[in-house]
Amino acid sequence: MGLSNALVDRSAFERGRVPIELSGWLPAVALPTYAALNGDIETDIVVIGAGLAGGATFLHMVEAGARAVLLEARQPANGASGRNAGHYLPYLDDLETFKKWGGGKGERLFDFAVANRNIAYAISAKYELDADCRQLGMINAAQRPIASLAKKARFWRQHGYSVDEVGGKELAALVGTDHYDYGLVWREGGRLNPYLFTNGMVSAAQALGGSVYGDSPAVSCSREGSHWRIRTPTGSVMARKVVVCTAGYENTPFLPELDRGSYPLVATALATKPLPSELVKQLMPSGAVIEQHPGLYHMLVDGRDRLISSTIPAVGKAHDAALYFSAFRAWLNKIFPVSRDFKIELDAYWSGIMYNSSAVYHQDYPSVHHLGDGLYAFLNLGSWGNFMGPLLGKSLGESLAADRPDDFVMPFVAPKRKMWPGQFAFAVRRVGVPALRLADRLNLS
Ligand SMILES: Cc1cc2nc3c(=O)[nH]c(=O)nc-3n(C[C@H](O)[C@H](O)[C@H](O)COP(=O)(O)OP(=O)(O)OC[C@H]3O[C@@H](n4cnc5c(N)ncnc54)[C@H](O)[C@@H]3O)c2cc1C
Incomplete structure (x- = not known):
């Protein structure tokens, strides 16, 4: 092991916040890092958070021709995406949940998922990801x-x-x-190194012209005329559209409507x-x-x-x-x-x-919110981010790049504050797993 586990505070393990260097997915030779944003810039779309959700959304919007900027608090795959178990399961586990969605969105997601079930392998092959x-x-x-x-x-x-x-x-x-x-x-299932896969998507998008900034946490998001201004400690980005892919809602205090919106x-x-x-x-x-x-x-x-x-x-x-x-x-x-x-x-x-998004295992479809004019959040990938990140990132990235948000394959739902966010963990850790x-x-x- 590189960094010793003994040096890390026990509570960091409990909070899932141990340094990413403890993850077994990091390569022997560290990947190049992305410099912090310095100064004020302007673009069409800003994506905040470079995990599987943000990385895939960013890649697909850049592929579709959008001018886009990715802001990451640390470096790509610093969150769950650099720490997961590497399973790729390209089917939908619970079909009842989305049968309740109106406007044919459930069927659209189903057809899209079936058609794109090999998406991670396809991305990996297309960009020759290691x-x-x-x-x-x-x-x-x-x-x-x-x-x-x-x-x-x-x-x-x-x-x-x-x-x-x-x-x-x-x-x-x-x-x-x-x-x-x-x-x-x-036979369509498989494995991937989620740290390298996420980083691979980000570097592929950068090679296509997307701008990536590491060590650049978004600290505020405010409206200025027809644009949003996202501030980081050392700069800001102005854009008409913003996609928040920060996973843990406590990392976005500037969007209080997202507070307590998930079951960790x-x-x-x-x-x-x-x-x-x-x-x-x-x-x-x-x-x-x-x-x-x-x-x-x-x-x-x-x-x-x-x-x-x-x-x-x-x-x-x-x-x-x-x-x-x-x-x-x-x-x-x-x-x-x-x-x-x-x-x-x-x-x-x-x-x-x-x-x-749900306290019921496998009903945890990601939450995609439309929070205001051009302001979106794509969160709660639950335990199936390796498929859901690339899959929904493709649909969201392409629809926003084309300025056709209604083409997105899932319904946009309003953020919902969870009464007891610990409910799911309690049921799983105190009852189910024992x-x-x-x-x-x-x-x-
Ligand atoms: C131990 C474990 C095993 C798992 N096993 C599997 C598995 O086998 N298969 C599977 O499909 N899924 C698995 N998962 C789930 C999967 O890892 C997640 O669903 C997925 O990684 C979530 O991706 P994300 O992009 O939403 O979040 P994250 O990967 O957490 O990305 C969020 C990013 O946003 C950044 N950020 C946060 N706040 C800010 C801010 N203010 N400004 C800028 N950036 C910010 C963070 O630094 C982070 O990089 C597992 C998860 C864990 C923890």
């Missing part, structure tokens, strides 16, 4: 047939997805263990040191991402032959790398007996926050 973006599949693995998974597979197959139900023998060949008897193989949930993640090659050949030979059903444990082997996993920590335990690494190792040794013969060491352990851990210990899952 982001380990690999379409090697995602596997839901279970010990017995699960009716809800079978139904899901049938549904998405009807819509052209390559997803199959498989039995134990086929799974063993893909996964490298005979622990599971049933699974779904999502802390998650921790870990990366091991590269595995011995004899083990890599036996563990996950397909290279797919595995998610055990029900969803407590998951894992991928990345392009550097490391295991990556994440979890939702117990309250007050987010800092405890040893605890979560040992829980992960115990699971690994149980499911993949071959791993017991090898020394597997922890290389990195970090935390981050997922901001959710119940799953117990079921796993009793071998009921």
Whole structure:
């Protein structure tokens, strides 16, 4: 590990605010940084926040020909986007939520998502990103047939997805263990390095003419005639349109209407040191991402032959790398007996926050707000930013560049102050995850 976890305050883990240098996704050689904005400039559109949401929105508007500026408080992928677990799952988990949206927007999102389900791979290929973006599949693995998974597979197959139900023998060949008897193989699923992918989108947009400023937190947003002026500590940008992609609402005190607009949930993640090659050949030979059903444990082997996993920590335990690494190792040794013969060491352990629009898992569609003339916010990517960021960033970026906001595939919703933002974290951390851990210990899952 570079920066030592021991030097970081425990509460920073709990708040998902540990330095990004703890994330296992950073490359050995640091990426070039973006200089701060210095002085007053003018453009057509300003995007605030360079995560998956802001990076993708910015890239697509610049691609579509807009003059645009990206302001990032630190450097791109400093937030959740540089800290996530790297799973790419290109389907929509809950269709009931958007059936309630009027104006055919639910159907539009559905069709758009299906048509663009390979968007991350497409962006990566188009700009030759070095982001380990690999379409090697995602596997839901279970010990017995699960009716809800079978139904899901049938549904998405009807819509052209390559997803199959498989039995134990086929799974063993893909996964490298005979622990599971049933699974779904999502062939369009895969993995990516979210830190490098996000940075890749930003640098691709810069190469196309977009202007990027790091170390430039937006500190105010005020109306001046037909324009907005966004101020940073060392300059300002004037633009007709602004898209706020800052994820954690506390980072935008200048837009109080966004205050308490999400349900935050802390998650921790870990990366091991590269595995011995004899083990890599036996563990996950397909290279797919595995998610055990029900969803407590998951894992991928990345392009550097490391295991990556994440979890939702117990309250007050987010800092405890040893605890979560040992829980992960115990699971690994149980499911993949071959791993017991090898020394597997922890290389990195970090935390981050997922901001959710709903207190119900998988109903957490991102929130896209229209806050005033030309002022938008694209937030709450929940636990599926690797797909939702590029997907909705494409639609939002292109519609704003074309000055046709109504073309955006989701409805703009009014910000809604959450009465109890801790509700979701309470339910997941105090009830849901402990119940799953117990079921796993009793071998009921
Ligand atoms: C541990 C963990 C595991 C996860 N696993 C997965 C996964 O496997 N697959 C998946 O799809 N999703 C996963 N997620 C969720 C995913 O990471 C998020 O949905 C996504 O990163 C959110 O992107 P974002 O752009 O909205 O926010 P962020 O990435 O947080 O970006 C917001 C950016 O705005 C900047 N900012 C904030 N305030 C200001 C300001 N005032 N001025 C300028 N800039 C500002 C921040 O510095 C930051 O860079 C996981 C999340 C975590 C924490």
